[in-house]
Amino acid sequence: MSLCFCPSPPAAHASGYTSLTPEQKMAAEAWRTVDSTFLDRTFNGQDWFKLRQNLVKAKYESMEDAQDSVTNMMSKLGDKYTKYLPPAKYQSLVDTATGTLAGVGVEIATNSDLIPCVSDVEPNSPAMKAGLLPKDVFLEGDGAKFDKTSTPVDVALRLRGPVGSKVGVTVLRDGTKIDFIIERQTIKVESVRSYIAKENKQVGVIRIKSFSGTTTSSVKDAVLELKKKGATSILFDLRSNPGGLLPGGTETASLFLEANKPTLFVVSNKGVIDAQETFVDGFDTETNLVILVDHNTASAAEVFTAALKENGRAKVVGEQTFGKGIIQTIRELSENNGGVAVTVARYETPKHNDINKSGIAVDTSTDVECPKDDALACLPSDLL
16 A cells, blocks of 8 residues: 555634534544545545535434444445544554554465465564464454455454454464464564575565665665675565555665656646656666566555666566555544545556556566565576
8 A cells, every 4th residue: 555644634614613513523524534635536426515414414422423424435435445544543554654563463465366364474473473374364353354355454454453462363274264362562564674595696685565764775775785795686575565655665766766767657636747756866776676576566566666667677577466556645533533544646657557456567477476585486597
């Protein structure tokens, strides 16, 4: 998911607004935020102003009742990425973006049946100690059931919570249901890992699990360290990378591009195009680069991939990427009422390709099931 976080806007003082109950104000604020930012100006064919009228006239018994009504309203927009975030879920997303969260220590992707599954398990994490394994399929978590309509984010939000609290998880492994009770702990998010390939000491591998505000500096440091160890080529492993913060993708790609190269075109809900390009030469414009992707490589990870591929800077191998060419913003609601995630724009690649729901084609199809600590094993021997 490509995200940006925005604080709550100043409270509106439209006529009659002050006469609303706190619950009605919360519902009206959520509607107003979506109204001003949502990409699809047809609102999926809904009578959008009628929905607002219903929201602010309703008599709510509690704030939870109002939150349920906002959730129902947003479900009618036909965009699974546009949704209401209750306070706990909103804070969980903020904590994830800032690298401070309590969870169980698993990387979540979708399998070939489009159901969320364990992609990787953090070393020494609560999940590893409990016995979760890669390819375990999530069936339930914290009381919620999961299926092919669920996203990795849906599962992640259920697995996170206060430090020391426990979460029940049910997975499917080789046809057998297995139940776990796992204690949440503070997880240090290490989104960039690097190593010298086992079979070729001239290949340095950089695995990027997600893009954040620190990814660019981490990748630069990793490249310099790998070169000190003798690497002459770099393999980026972006398998199961769901994206993250959009600037992390463009800025990291810029490390390897010459000046005045296009990286991204962002199209707003008003049709305004923001053309983004590099301003100076990156610190490394010559090292041979290869990017390994799979069907779970999405959003900001696709931005990074397309920027390097379409500028002729890297070869892309693996399998067709996910195809998420839209951008979300997370807006906080006032009075600690959580927030809303809203699709606010779409993007095009440097060659003006719209990859939404189609993905990025690879230059060479390869296996993507090799171990996460041996990405070179996925590539044909003559590719690097």
